[in-house]
Amino acid sequence: MEKYILREMMTIAAAREIKNGDIVFGGTGISMLAAMAAKNINAPESVMFFETGAIDSKLDEIPLAVADSRVMYLAATNGGLFDAFTTMQNPITGRHVIGILGAAQIDLYGNLNTTVIGNYVKPKTRFSGSGGGCDVASFVPRCIIFMQQEKKRFVKKLDYLTSPGHLDGADGRRKTGLREGGPTVVITNMAVFRFDGLTKRMYLAGYYPGITVQQILENMEFAVDVSHAAEVAPPTPEELKILREKCDPQRLIL
Numbered sequence: 001m002e003k004y005i006l007r008e009m010m011t012i013a014a015a016r017e018i019k020n021g022d023i024v025f026g027g028t029g030i031s032m033l034a035a036m037a038a039k040n041i042n043a044p045e046s047v048m049f050f051e052t053g054a055i056d057s058k059l060d061e062i063p064l065a066v067a068d069s070r071v072m073y074l075a076a077t078n079g080g081l082f083d084a085f086t087t088m089q090n091p092i093t094g095r096h097v098i099g100i101l102g103a104a105q106i107d108l109y110g111n112l113n114t115t116v117i118g119n120y121v122k123p124k125t126r127f128s129g130s131g132g133g134c135d136v137a138s139f140v141p142r143c144i145i146f147m148q149q150e151k152k153r154f155v156k157k158l159d160y161l162t163s164p165g166h167l168d169g170a171d172g173r174r175k176t177g178l179r180e181g182g183p184t185v186v187i188t189n190m191a192v193f194r195f196d197g198l199t200k201r202m203y204l205a206g207y208y209p210g211i212t213v214q215q216i217l218e219n220m221e222f223a224v225d226v227s228h229a230a231e232v233a234p235p236t237p238e239e240l241k242i243l244r245e246k247c248d249p250q251r252l253i254l
Helices: 006-015 030-041 081-089 133-139 172-176 213-217 237-247
Strands: 023-026 047-050 097-102 116-118 123-126 142-146 183-187 191-195 202-207
Touching (some): 006 030, 006 142, 006 183, 006 237, 023 030, 023 081, 030 047, 047 081, 081 097, 081 133
Parallel strands (some): 023 097, 097 142
Antiparallel strands (some): 191 202
């Protein structure tokens, strides 16, 4: 097996979730790299778009932010924030959109906190807030969530609900008036989690080579079903070659 770092494993695991025909709402950092990897490896007919309004950019080099001028290079169109969010909420294009989000905290149902740790008025830490995260989580039919596998991040109760996942489970989204959808997969530096189709509770779907189920559970506040867990296939030499040489040769993200 070719050696790889866990950040490469996470990126490839996320890229494998993206299929031809998907319209990927890209953020910065590893989420953008995952979308680029998918475009170059397994989903050449996927389309990336950004909240700054660029749609279907060429992306010869990985941008460092959604406002990086490289985001606009040879794009099919360069609009603005309004164009990006109407693409996401449009009843025709919107059903093909897949969002990629990160968070400070996540709970059993995939609800996210990117606002504060501690009391809202006097927090231990204050983050940047929702940005477009709540809109993405509310409107798109599928979300990939990147998380670090830590007990302080996988919590029983969020300090603040910034972006809805499956809320309280089952038909929580419907009762609140949200579209069907929500998070479909959580990718960490140890594992891949998915959500039960009926209860919407998170379960362990896969663990990375060399990492045990027990190690994963020790880094969570809540218990999850592990009966479906299987080892995740490591990145292939071809996947690593494209990721390293085509997507991020300067290792700006990796």
